[in-house]
Amino acid sequence: MKKASKNLQASQELQKQWHDQKAVLVQYQPGPKVWVLEPVAPRALQDKWSGSHIIVEKKGEVTYLVDLGTARSPLRVLHVNRLKPYYDRADLTLLMATDEGQEEESEPLPGLFSSTEQDALVEGVVLADCLTAEQKDHCINLLGQFSELFSTVPGTTSWCKHTIDTGDSLPVKSKTCRQPDHVRDCIKQEVQKMLELGVVEHFESPWASAVVLVPKPHSKDGKKEMRFCVDYRGLNQVTETDAHPIPRADELIDTLASAKYLSTFDLTAGYWQIKLSEDAKAKTAFSIIGGHYQFTVMPFGLKNAPDTFQRLVNTVLQGLEAFSAAYLDDIAVFSSSWDDHLVHLWKVLEALQKAGLTIKASKCQIGQGKVVYLGHLVGGEQIAPLQGKIQTIIDWVPPTTQTQVRAFLGLTGYYRRFIKNYGSIAAPLNDLTSKKMPKKVLWTAGCQKAFEELKQAMCSAPVLKSPCYSKKFIVQTDASELGVGAVLSQLNSEGQDHPVAFISRRLTPREKRWSAIEREAFAMVWALKKLRPYLFGTHFIVQTDHKPLLWLKLLRLGRPISRGRFFTSVYVSSCVLGLAPGFQEAIPAPILVQCYTLYFVPNSDSVLLQFSQESPLCFQLDPQERVLCM
Structure with a gap:
């Protein structure tokens, strides 16, 4: 118990030190006027500044007794964070002559969001079309309280660090592959961007992994974009396994489907928001022509990276499981009523902000009746496959190798809950993937029939009920x-x-x-x-x-x-x-x-x-x- 109490005290001191980084001591003397931030009844999440009110007495280090001037409760003890100085307007009228036809833009009052700033704040966040104007205002006001949470730059959390346990294994070193000139230029550009973000740093390490570029599935403006990846297969083979559980996708989908209001969030480069331990940094090293670098944050491709990230998300959302779910960086909030949904959103966003995480606004959907989650369209007590995936299955050409057969079965098998007797229909295709069968498959009439039946079954797949x-x-x-x-x-x-x-x-x-x-x-x-x-x-x-x-x-x-x-x-x-x-x-x-x-x-x-x-x-x-x- 003594050790537990000591660890608890150390943890609390560490959290207090983190939260007080930007804290500024504010003090008031009795007598001056102040603004008071009060909730708007009956909406508990919507506040407004009211004033002026007078400070009567200082009660504690950060609390004050304020005269609100109301008949029901004239005196109230308030925290200093709910107060700000009130300045009386000067009794002076100024006239300014301007040229005819010239208009000057008025500036918003300090401390308040203008409509333009609010629009810029939620730019990229998708608000449901079915929401009323009042409900959209609620969303904008709610997001305005967490403006620092939405960023295109990855945040940094102090809640956990990723470690790589390789035991007594010797360092793994992979040879640097020769790359085409245009690919080499892309690699240098990506490394330079990561250097500017502090994601990587120069370091000489006995560990080294090869760099590869993978085409992104969705490119902008028809241009083929590449994703920077490091081949950590050699490192992963000597890494001890982390057995932290990953949630079941089907269980999460069933849970979300029964909700009336759904909101989804995607963290900004979620893996990069977790720091590496000092011992792990050297093991993530990679080599390119002209330099040797190591990651300072958790990169993609590590064996236990999903387990570490899921552990962080579970810790952040601990106590909020009744209305939130997360599969790695895909976070969802679900509710049965709008008022409850606002409360649930506020709690989840507050938890993410306390953890020092950031969210990518362009991938956020708020107050939706149906959302795309883990490859399914869920909501309104219904579950359906994505039309884009169905079209991909329809356009699939007959496979000629075992790898192509496994790819087709992998895609259709993910939606097997929509296909009646999927196991019997796909049996001829599963037989082709046996180790006893040749790598180049022998495509028979039975295989073609099963291939077409699976396509037809996906075309007529029913919408499932939650x-x-x-x-x-x-x-x-x-x-x-x-x-x-x-x-x-x-x-x-x-x-x-x-x-x-x-x-x-x-x-x-x-x-x-x-x-x-x-x-x-x-x-x-x-x-x-x-x-x-x-x-x-x-x-x-x-x-x-x-x-x-x-x-x-x-x-x-x-x-x-x-x-x-x-x-x-x-x-x-x-x-x-x-x-x-x-x-x-x-x-x-x-x-x-x-x-x-x-x-x-x-x-x-x-x-x-x-x-x-x-x-x-x-x-x-x-x-x-x-x-x-x-």
Whole structure:
């Protein structure tokens, strides 16, 4: 405890020293008039200066007793930061003669934002078109309080430093590659810019990595722009791994989709806002013709750079997780009402400013109903793929190598939640990427069919609905000779079935040899396990188009269920088992609506499967035979 208290005190002193860098001691004597910064009711985030008021007494080092002259609370203790001197206007009128037709521009009052300054402040920040004029004014006033936060120059945070642990490894040195003349000139220009920003510095180090230029995906004015990169593959091989978790993209997308108001922020060269430790600087060294340099801030391409950056963002947003999310430098704020959104924005911006970070205004979107986040269009309880990515998939030519096949599967696989039975459709293409297959693929008619089906599926991809946990989920499962799949859906306000997510996977060679009922049973259990984040603790319906699966409800007493091994690891709550629509005509209604519950037994792989109290049937796991018996 003593050590913890000592570290806490040292940390507090360090933070106070950081925040007091620009602090100036301001003192007032009793008697003079002052302006008072007061909140405008009922808007807690909007303040205004009122005056004049008189200082009555100094209460503390930074607090004063002020006479506000109001009947309800005439005297109030205020912090010095909410006061500023009030100067009476001189009783003098000046007349100035000007030439006819000549007008002079009036200057704004000191201490206040003019409309021109406010427009310049938010220039580049995208305000939602659906916002009213009053709501836009709220945004401008809010951003005006954090004007120093928006900059094209990377900030510098003191909250963390990046370290590179290479153990006892010897320094890694890569040879300098010969570059074309125009590329060499681009490299020199980029290095000069980084020298001016203080990002790199001259240094002789035993470590050295090669420099490469990578074309940027989006170039301006049709000109091909290049990105300065350092090849740290040799350094990364000898670097110890940092296991800090990175958030799941699908979880963040589901969280944002249900919000009514969304705002996104992108940090200005986020990695460059984190300093390197002294030992790590030398390890980031790189060589070009005419010099040897090292980074002073965390560069792109390091093995543990994403982990360090995510740790910083998590620390900055600690306590704000209920309305903010961050995937590396992509920060999002989500709210269900406008008033809450203003409060949430203020808290997030304040946290970023305290950390010494800066935001790129041109990549900020405020008060949007839908935003582009992690390659998806989310908001308004909907999730959709980006049209630009869909067009890229449509324009994709048939691949000829394994690398091209993997690239196509990587892009379509990122949107697999929009494609029903993706695993079965893409199975022929996945087979081409096997190590046993040649590098130059053998493109068959089956591969072309799968290629076209994936394109068509992306063209007709449905808009998914964000999950609502107060409504009942519906799980529809299916199995084929190639794979298994399921659809998670919910009923909308009109009673129509709307998909929430599609899941699928292809079967292994061993699983393909199973019988049809085993594949269908496996599809059901695999889907319940895969959809556990949605289904756990909720009531849901499971539908299947395989009629023999109703053996779960028709078994006689004492008869073992050999295929019950599939159900020994299901961890959900309660559900209704029935046939999918279109397959229910031949089944008695009482069987279709019969309920059962799956109970998880802690610290074991066993599960209890029993019908509801209205049914006399009960299934449970035999611990010796590892089968479900009645």
